[in-house]
Amino acid sequence: MSQHRHPGAPGRAGAVPALPDLPEATVARLPEYLRALHNLADAGHETVSSEGLSAAAGVNSAKLRKDLSHLGSYGTRGVGYDVALLIEQIEYVLGLTQRRAVALVGVGNLGHALAGYDGFASRGFRIAALLDADPSRVGEEINGLVVRHVDDLPTVAAEESLAIGVIATPAGAAQQVADQLVAVGVTSILNFAPCVLSVPEGVDVRKVDLAIELQILSFHEHRKASLTALPATGGTALTALPGGFAATDTQEAIGT
Amino acid sequence: MSQHRHPGAPGRAGAVPALPDLPEATVARLPEYLRALHNLADAGHETVSSEGLSAAAGVNSAKLRKDLSHLGSYGTRGVGYDVALLIEQIEYVLGLTQRRAVALVGVGNLGHALAGYDGFASRGFRIAALLDADPSRVGEEINGLVVRHVDDLPTVAAEESLAIGVIATPAGAAQQVADQLVAVGVTSILNFAPCVLSVPEGVDVRKVDLAIELQILSFHEHRKASLTALPATGGTALTALPGGFAATDTQEAIGT
DNA sequence: CGCGATTTGTGCACGTCTTCACAAGCGCCT
DNA sequence: AGGCGCTTGTGAAGACGTGCACAAATCGCG
Ligand SMILES: NC(=O)c1ccc[n+]([C@@H]2O[C@H](COP(=O)([O-])OP(=O)(O)OC[C@H]3O[C@@H](n4cnc5c(N)ncnc54)[C@H](O)[C@@H]3O)[C@@H](O)[C@H]2O)c1
Ligand SMILES: NC(=O)c1ccc[n+]([C@@H]2O[C@H](COP(=O)([O-])OP(=O)(O)OC[C@H]3O[C@@H](n4cnc5c(N)ncnc54)[C@H](O)[C@@H]3O)[C@@H](O)[C@H]2O)c1
Secondary structure (H helix, E strand, O other): OOOOOOOOOOOOOOOOOOOOOOOHHHHHHHHHHHHHHHHHHHOOOOEEOHHHHHHHHOOOHHHHHHHHHOOOOOEEOOOEEEHHHHHHHHHHHOOOOOOEEEEEEOOOHHHHHHHOOOHHHHOOEEEEEEEEOOOOOOOOEEOOEEEEEHHHHHHHHHHOOEEEEEEOOOHHHHHHHHHHHHHOOOOEEEEOOOOOOOOOOOOEEEEOOHHHHHHHHHHHHHHHHHHHOOOOOOOOOOOOOOOOOOOOOOEEOOOO | OOOOOOOOOOOOOOOOOOOOOOOHHHHHHHHHHHHHHHHHHHOOOOEEOHHHHHHHHOOOHHHHHHHHHOOOOOEEOOOEEEHHHHHHHHHHHOOOOOOEEEEEEOOOHHHHHHHOOOHHHHOOEEEEEEEEOOOOOOOOEEOOEEEEEHHHHHHHHHHOOEEEEEEOOOHHHHHHHHHHHHHOOOOEEEEOOOOOOOOOOOOEEEEOOHHHHHHHHHHHHHHHHHHHOOOOOOOOOOOOOOOOOOOOOOEEOOOO
């Protein structure tokens, strides 16, 4: 469209610059580009072509260009993208210019691992509170943070502006915890418990379910096995089957 | 299409029953249906309607019916689906009739949590080995399993038929570990390290990246904030905006 | 046995996502 | 200044996924 627009230069404060509304699929890939860009920046690259960046992020280069074009025109034809500028832009769009506060509820097996994870801090987040319902866990100090009782959530929310709640409790408690989070104004939840949460409109929930990932892989194992198991059996149908691809979300086979 | 087919009744051994090739989106939802079905079975339900099951799984009922129709015709019009039969069918398709062996590489912070997770066993998997490169970790016993050195991988693979490798090492080591897994015949990998893996064709990789999930949520927070920040500012465009949805992969706002 | 209530399975239309292919733009070199 | 090679940004086409709406099928009951 128009040439050098600046939909939201990170330097500009004041009026909200009307985020371009990105396709959801694009939003899901921006963090991957961002990670690749940080790696490139650390390696000393000042610019990168769509080909180079797409390889680093494991996607098709046309897709990458279309994704980035939604943010505006930040590339230079014949040259590529300015790494630092692109990092700035993506971080702005993702809302990472402010370090967002995360409340982690459920400091058990998994919760401990998450609480000790440095990838939070290095990727734009800050664990603002650790919460648990078990009195014997309350008071424990992990990584400089003291575990508080989950009923203190309103107090915590009053102290900090919580952006995201992470649920790492057993499935049976997850809905109740979600309700508590919503009640104190949290509108984004990451759920590790294997269950469906119901939340009011306007609240976003994303889930991470390890078993689901394994089961999807299991399916592909099963499928691969059932294909290789027919070497010369002239059974029913199954004629051509030229490529027999699988990938979609699954990344697959990137040469080099 | 045809009426009562049995593309692969779980009882039948012998010839491989030619898996129907399912849309990837369907495959990704089957595990969710399976979980919901197990819950229903535990609650004593013998049958369930597409409406009921779809509500329990958090999806649209038409989508659920279309998904299930890809497996064959296992419902009864006017009645619904037989819970036990459907569980059998989905488990068969997902390849869960055999308990698959998982090798977990990287027994650090996260690896410990995974090793102690009972969701593996209860959802069709068995941790067959814990592996780490750190000599001081080798020999440690977790949950009845002894941590072995990652260089023992060939030995482990010879003892067990490894179906899936899980990588929970730092990003810097992940590619090397992936290569080692592929070398011993593993064709499905679940990667927790924040990096792109390159693997030969035919090997499936799925990744779980916590920071990406948080950044996607951050984007939606940012977007929501930039919308509510314009209450009466007759700025540019942004006229109607009736619903202002967001969900796609993000589940959102299911009443009740 | 027939009828109405119920629920599945699916044709169809629509929207989203991906990929190709190429014109437009940029920098560099002569 | 002009031309050349490289890379972006995007139109268009196709693949894929979604959801409505309804015909077909089944059950229970009178
Ligand atoms: N451990 C893993 O590797 C892993 C992997 C994937 C998913 N998960 C899921 O993550 C969740 C946590 O797993 P875990 O292994 O850490 O379990 P866990 O039992 O070790 O820890 C759960 C914690 O939640 C706390 N809790 C219970 N009810 C609560 C409530 N109402 N409010 C606040 N805290 C409450 C408990 O006191 C406990 O500390 C489970 O749903 C599990 O299925 C775990
Ligand atoms: N801790 C979390 O909650 C969390 C969450 C999301 C993602 N991750 C990612 O998971 C990975 C592991 O995180 P962590 O916190 O457990 O780190 P960690 O440092 O605690 O553990 C890593 C383990 O891998 C082992 N290791 C290193 N190189 C190896 C090799 N070549 N072969 C085998 N083992 C090797 C180390 O000895 C160590 O035991 C990281 O990539 C991290 O980014 C962690």
